[in-house]
Amino acid sequence: MAVISLTTDFGLQDEYVGVMKGVILAAAPASRIVDLCHGIEPHNVVQAAFMIEAAFRHFPPESLHLLVVDPGVGGKRRILFAEAGGHRFICPDNGLLTRIAQTAGLGPIREIANRRLFSPRISATFHGRDIMAPAAAFVARGGDPAQLGDEISGDAIVRLKNGVPQMGADGRLRGLVVSIDRFGNLITNIGRDLLDRWLRDNPKQLFQIDIGGQLTTHLHDAYEEALPGQTLAILGSRQTLEIAVNQGSARDRYQVDTGCAVTALRLTAPGHTSQV
Amino acid sequence: MAVISLTTDFGLQDEYVGVMKGVILAAAPASRIVDLCHGIEPHNVVQAAFMIEAAFRHFPPESLHLLVVDPGVGGKRRILFAEAGGHRFICPDNGLLTRIAQTAGLGPIREIANRRLFSPRISATFHGRDIMAPAAAFVARGGDPAQLGDEISGDAIVRLKNGVPQMGADGRLRGLVVSIDRFGNLITNIGRDLLDRWLRDNPKQLFQIDIGGQLTTHLHDAYEEALPGQTLAILGSRQTLEIAVNQGSARDRYQVDTGCAVTALRLTAPGHTSQV
Amino acid sequence: MAVISLTTDFGLQDEYVGVMKGVILAAAPASRIVDLCHGIEPHNVVQAAFMIEAAFRHFPPESLHLLVVDPGVGGKRRILFAEAGGHRFICPDNGLLTRIAQTAGLGPIREIANRRLFSPRISATFHGRDIMAPAAAFVARGGDPAQLGDEISGDAIVRLKNGVPQMGADGRLRGLVVSIDRFGNLITNIGRDLLDRWLRDNPKQLFQIDIGGQLTTHLHDAYEEALPGQTLAILGSRQTLEIAVNQGSARDRYQVDTGCAVTALRLTAPGHTSQV
Numbered sequence: 001m002a003v004i005s006l007t008t009d010f011g012l013q014d015e016y017v018g019v020m021k022g023v024i025l026a027a028a029p030a031s032r033i034v035d036l037c038h039g040i041e042p043h044n045v046v047q048a049a050f051m052i053e054a055a056f057r058h059f060p061p062e063s064l065h066l067l068v069v070d071p072g073v074g075g076k077r078r079i080l081f082a083e084a085g086g087h088r089f090i091c092p093d094n095g096l097l098t099r100i101a102q103t104a105g106l107g108p109i110r111e112i113a114n115r116r117l118f119s120p121r122i123s124a125t126f127h128g129r130d131i132m133a134p135a136a137a138f139v140a141r142g143g144d145p146a147q148l149g150d151e152i153s154g155d156a157i158v159r160l161k162n163g164v165p166q167m168g169a170d171g172r173l174r175g176l177v178v179s180i181d182r183f184g185n186l187i188t189n190i191g192r193d194l195l196d197r198w199l200r201d202n203p204k205q206l207f208q209i210d211i212g213g214q215l216t217t218h219l220h221d222a223y224e225e226a227l228p229g230q231t232l233a234i235l236g237s238r239q240t241l242e243i244a245v246n247q248g249s250a251r252d253r254y255q256v257d258t259g260c261a262v263t264a265l266r267l268t269a270p271g272h273t274s275q276v
Numbered sequence: 277m278a279v280i281s282l283t284t285d286f287g288l289q290d291e292y293v294g295v296m297k298g299v300i301l302a303a304a305p306a307s308r309i310v311d312l313c314h315g316i317e318p319h320n321v322v323q324a325a326f327m328i329e330a331a332f333r334h335f336p337p338e339s340l341h342l343l344v345v346d347p348g349v350g351g352k353r354r355i356l357f358a359e360a361g362g363h364r365f366i367c368p369d370n371g372l373l374t375r376i377a378q379t380a381g382l383g384p385i386r387e388i389a390n391r392r393l394f395s396p397r398i399s400a401t402f403h404g405r406d407i408m409a410p411a412a413a414f415v416a417r418g419g420d421p422a423q424l425g426d427e428i429s430g431d432a433i434v435r436l437k438n439g440v441p442q443m444g445a446d447g448r449l450r451g452l453v454v455s456i457d458r459f460g461n462l463i464t465n466i467g468r469d470l471l472d473r474w475l476r477d478n479p480k481q482l483f484q485i486d487i488g489g490q491l492t493t494h495l496h497d498a499y500e501e502a503l504p505g506q507t508l509a510i511l512g513s514r515q516t517l518e519i520a521v522n523q524g525s526a527r528d529r530y531q532v533d534t535g536c537a538v539t540a541l542r543l544t545a546p547g548h549t550s551q552v
Numbered sequence: 553m554a555v556i557s558l559t560t561d562f563g564l565q566d567e568y569v570g571v572m573k574g575v576i577l578a579a580a581p582a583s584r585i586v587d588l589c590h591g592i593e594p595h596n597v598v599q600a601a602f603m604i605e606a607a608f609r610h611f612p613p614e615s616l617h618l619l620v621v622d623p624g625v626g627g628k629r630r631i632l633f634a635e636a637g638g639h640r641f642i643c644p645d646n647g648l649l650t651r652i653a654q655t656a657g658l659g660p661i662r663e664i665a666n667r668r669l670f671s672p673r674i675s676a677t678f679h680g681r682d683i684m685a686p687a688a689a690f691v692a693r694g695g696d697p698a699q700l701g702d703e704i705s706g707d708a709i710v711r712l713k714n715g716v717p718q719m720g721a722d723g724r725l726r727g728l729v730v731s732i733d734r735f736g737n738l739i740t741n742i743g744r745d746l747l748d749r750w751l752r753d754n755p756k757q758l759f760q761i762d763i764g765g766q767l768t769t770h771l772h773d774a775y776e777e778a779l780p781g782q783t784l785a786i787l788g789s790r791q792t793l794e795i796a797v798n799q800g801s802a803r804d805r806y807q808v809d810t811g812c813a814v815t816a817l818r819l820t821a822p823g824h825t826s827q828v
Binding site for chain 1: 335
């Protein structure tokens with residue numbers, strides 16, 4: 001029984017996700033369909049690219065991950081089938097595989113182009129239902145990926161230009177808030193390895209973070225280490241830096257949206273810091 | 277393994293949907309339960325009737341569709357079992373089958389009345405759990421529908437009076453916004469056939485749409501054909517007319533709710549139109 | 553095929569629930585995972601404790617219910633495995649089992665402590681994924697609960713102190729609004745038995761309810777018994793007292809939140825009541 005995970009920006013208020021499941025079950029009745037997340041912000045490819053990279057390894061090997069964040073639907077963008085890290089992926093060619101390529105490396109990539117595998121009538125607005133779900137069902141029931149379409153070079157696919165955190169020559173660590181979760185935690189794209197390297201040069205583990213205004217905080221190991229209502233930085237469940245408020249909401253406190261820049265600054269003058 | 281789709285106005289914030297699944301799995305452990313949609317606006321039977329008609333054909337043949345939009349729960353309305361288009365339906369008798377009857381035709385209909393199939397204790401407020409889910413499980417595990425209750429005439433069930441789009445003698449095409457999706461697209465009940473017929477008399481494919489105020493637009497084949505921020509009309513994934521804003525939200529722009537009238541007007545004086 | 557229900561305060565906007573499912577399917581591929589509810593208010597243990605008690609009996613016997621409402625994640629609170637009423641439960645030790653203990657009685661309880669069953673890397677912020685989901689998968693595939701950890705006394709686990717409705721010496725029945733559902737119904741923790749007992753002393757079935765201000769109402773058997781827009785009290789689907797507005801929202805009318813006190817008063821001077 002192949003596991004198929006679904007990640008979209010459809011939300012759950014409409015029938016779109018349910019209809020994709022109907023299409024998959026009609027063609028691949030034994031598949032196990034799992035909602036990974038349908039709360040991606042509309043058209044937020046960066047958010048989805050980081051989410052799927054953080055999540056896919058938790059699924060069974062050989063899982064097929066269907067990603068439908070597709071602002072270019074109905075236009076000329078390609079649809080891809082890719083393999084990476086022992087998993088398989090189907091998604092539009094708009095950068096969704098950027099992070100997976102960085103951490104797992106991409107295996108063979110194909111452009112899904114075999115119209116005989118698609119729904120007989122292809123809408124202009126819902127290729128998740130009419131192309132990607134049928135292609136996923138074809139693969140899930142053991143179809144040969146070579147039939148999906150021709151192999152293309154990994155260099156030819158779209159890669160996100162923003163969204164890559166960086167350690168600057170000025171000693172600053174720069175990233176983005178890529179998701180804000182239900183608890184109001186600000187989830188950045190600054191991963192454990194980069195953070196560890198940066199912290200080696202900043203051994204006091206006291207650092208300033210600039211998200212609009214500046215805050216100075218410690219890196220904590222658990223929410224409970226901070227006082228209730230206190231801001232903290234923590235290595236979150238994605239193994240990336242998160243800004244949180246213990247028993248509160250960092251989103252409410254700092255009034256930021258996804259895409260907000262996060263800069264970790266060396267703490268040069270400890271005497272002048274103010275603890276948030 | 278019978279597929280059972282669920283469509284309700286329960287939302288997902290409460291336990292109602294999960295409990296219905298528990299009831300079904302307790303009685304029919306091998307059934308495959310798929311959420312079609314739980315975001316129907318509370319008590320919006322028109323919305324659900326159009327959604328299920330647009331969706332059910334995407335599911336495997338013989339699927340059972342359980343529809344719980346039930347403002348009359350606990351009162352005297354009947355509960356129905358119906359067959360249509362090779363699928364099966366269980367729902368309260370309040371018009372939910374209106375659109376399916378129009379496009380697929382209804383086969384035999386039964387009133388679900390056999391209390392031996394219900395839960396031992398029937399609440400006044402949740403017949404989805406106490407009557408409809410047990411009836412669905414009974415059918416899913418191969419029970420004979422004749423045991424659900426007596427056959428009743430298709431003429432005897434409730435039909436929606438509004439919600440049917442019409443081409444007027446004045447040449448105007450009148451319909452409704454029946455759903456507004458997560459992207460802010462205004463989904464009307466004006467289907468492809470009616471639209472094609474109307475467009476034959478309006479060969480320029482430039483038409484005015486009245487949703488409160490008037491807008492003049494083209495029918496486009498893809499969102500990308502319009503400029504970013506431009507309003508467009510498009511044949512949406514349900515094969516009905518949608519009003520959209522490319523990379524934006526028509527709901528936010530026009531501030532309309534479901535139920536809003538949509539009228540397509542012949543364009544008599546092209547010189548006076550203003551492109552939105 | 554073991555059924556595993558999931559109840560969390562994660563919401564569905566993030567990947568957290570989907571990732572837990574991936575972890576479970578990777579270790580116990582044959583398990584049937586059912587979302588009971590992910591709309592628990594963040595950190596609202598009282599709400600979850602009442603919800604799971606009202607819901608678990610609707611699932612198949614031997615179901616495993618995984619409850620992740622865990623404000624103390626990463627701190628010193630224990631994680632429990634318990635049996636009750638022929639079902640099994642895994643949750644943090646923070647009071648979530650309080651109501652089940654009252655109505656079903658708790659069987660053996662174990663502290664989940666066997667790190668060999670956990671994920672290799674345990675985050676500080678997501679024990680649902682790293683400890684509870686792997687433990688659930690272990691039990692679901694037939695693992696011996698004794699391997700989870702040592703048995704502990706039922707007296708040693710955390711019990712909620714608030715959240716228990718009471719009949720006072722003054723004849724007043726006191727409880728709480730524990731949930732407000734999508735329809736705006738105020739769901740209290742005042743159960744059928746307690747309500748029946750109280751109503752025996754108040755045979756007119758006309759009573760005053762104090763939720764901030766006072767309202768006087770009848771207990772109705774169906775929403776339809778009240779006029780549209782009228783407030784009513786009803787025995788809801790959990791078999792507890794609910795305050796509702798027929799075809800409207802009690803939440804909107806009374807502007808209350810969960811945690812609001814509900815007091816049923818004897819009606820001493822019927823001539824002075826005002827029907828809402």
